[in-house]
Amino acid sequence: MQKCPKSSSPTGPSPTITKGTAGSEANSRIALKLVPIAPESFQRYTRHRTINKCDTDYVVPPLCRSFPRVSLPHWNAERHPEGGLYFVYTEHRIFTDAYLYDAAPFAQITSAIAQLLARAEVQQLLNTDSSHIDIVLDLMTESSDNDECGYYFVDHSPRIIFWLDAFSMSALHHWNQVPGIASPTHAKMCLEIEYCKIIRVHCEYFPTAMPISPQIVGELHDAIMYGIGDAMSSLKSTQQFPIERLFRMLTVTKEMVCEPVPETARFRMNPGSVAVFARFMQDFAMSRFYHFHGEKTARLNNDKSVYGSIPRRSHIFAWLLSPLLFNMPLRYLRTLQVVNTDRLIYYASWQRLITTLRTEWLDLVLYGTLILNTNVGFLSVPASGLSTAGKVASYASVSFGVTSIFLGILLLRTYQVESPDVPDVTQAAR
Structure with a gap:
């Protein structure tokens, strides 16, 4: 089949990076600061890419029936079901949605990979079991003078994210929503939200990254089934979704098909199903975190506060109006306070x-x-x-x-x- 002409390749060093390339050309030419970030800080939806609004033309050559992308050595370009473009480094499981067809991001990502692979702890991780380790890179700004690159690691075996540097949990949105976190297991639960956000964000952003198996899908199915039973049998259930929506989620989950990959022990699922699966998993992980699952103070009823009896402030305006309005403002205020337990x-x-x-x-x-x-x-x-x-x-x-x-x-x-x-x-x- 005749192929049409491809656009020009980016002008920059080819990302041919091997283990231990601390003195690579890219690393010596561009020194990026590697910054630990959370999946929720990934900038796919916040960065604003634009093109010039002008009339253009493209001449299709005779007999042209194929329109391939530019081939980048050691990189595969993938299209997200939502439409976004991201890149996967073939030698290691490295993901980025930096636009590598441009020279500056190409060189910066190349340098970031070289810096990471030059670190002994990364070499040890990749030599141990690289099939379950993902690395995500996110340029802080898309400009030629950018000097920072965010990163995080994913280990799919224990389902957790980690970093090479110290990371403050207070930087996470969900951490700040739940006061009083004291135990390492509860802190790990917050990281499990980030992992499920990885399932939702990382694997929703990069669907080819998620190692799907029937056991993982079965966990989601079981969580939905319990949610339905709990919501049906208790008026004080801590389930965040109505029964009707849980039934719809169950129906969608049943349609997710895990197909075995020939000659391997792995399974695959279509990217669209992976993205939906990721969203559902994060919803249930958030519920476990907010309700202190597995902790001493686990919330079992939706009207009970894990912080005990907290004095509630009554607005003076409600007290003044209540006698004139048959005490209804205070009644509504107390009802809202019960409904809004622990926010x-x-x-x-x-x-x-x-x-x-x-x-x-x-x-x-x-x-x-x-x-x-x-x-x-x-x-x-x-x-x-x-x-x-x-x-x-x-x-x-x-x-x-x-x-x-x-x-x-x-x-x-x-x-x-x-x-x-x-x-x-x-x-x-x-």
Whole structure:
């Protein structure tokens, strides 16, 4: 098959890197600072790449039926199901979505790899079992004067991420959401979130990186099954998803097919399925972390705080308005405080609260309508039949009735459009 002309290759050193290349040409020419980062800090969605908006043309040669990419030595270009482009280093399991077809990122990534492979601990890791070790590189800025490259390592055997340098856990978003973490096992659970974010981010960003097996898919299936049973049998379940969504997740999981790779002990799954699998796994890992699974203070009911009885501040505004509004503001405040235990909002509790509020708002509209009709009847009485004070009271009552109807309809319409069945309802308290 005749192939069309390829675009020019990047001008820069070929990333032909072997073990122990501490004095490589790339490393001596570009000295990058290697910075430990978390998968959540990966910049795929925050970096902004643009092209010139102008008219272009491309002439297709006669009989051209193949449009191959530029071939980069030792690199494979992969396309994410979402559309993004990333690169896989063939000699080791190294991943990056730096645009290696440009000269500057090409040279910088080459230098970063040389610096990593020159370190003795990396050599020991790769010599021990490199088939389960992934390395991810992320240039801090995409410019010719960039001097930093973020990195993290993934070990798929214990399902954890690690670094060559010290890493502060306070840099992780989820760590800062849960005060009081004291045990190494709970800290490891936070890293498991990052691993599942790796499953979601690293393996969702780089689907070819995830070593899938029927056992791992079975773990997800079992977690969903338990979630369904727990949500069905308890009103205080700590499951973050409604039963309907768990059933849909179970259906999708059953459709995920692990196919054995011929002549190996490994399995493969299509990249799109891997990305979805990654998202589901991270959701359950986050739940385990937030609820202190396996710890002394594990949260078993969604209305119990792991921090004990914490004095709750009542707003002075609610105290002042409560006598005028039949004590409803304080009642709503206490209900919201229970639903928002430890700043976690559960779908089932949120749905029950919204359903109750909608019923009360509907009654508010009904009562307001009745009061409005009654007052219109009073005001239709001839002037001699009502005193001035009575008229003033009727007009005030009409005003309050119209306001009640307006507010009730507004709230009903708002929460009819903004249904509580949204994917990020558990993050509403952030």
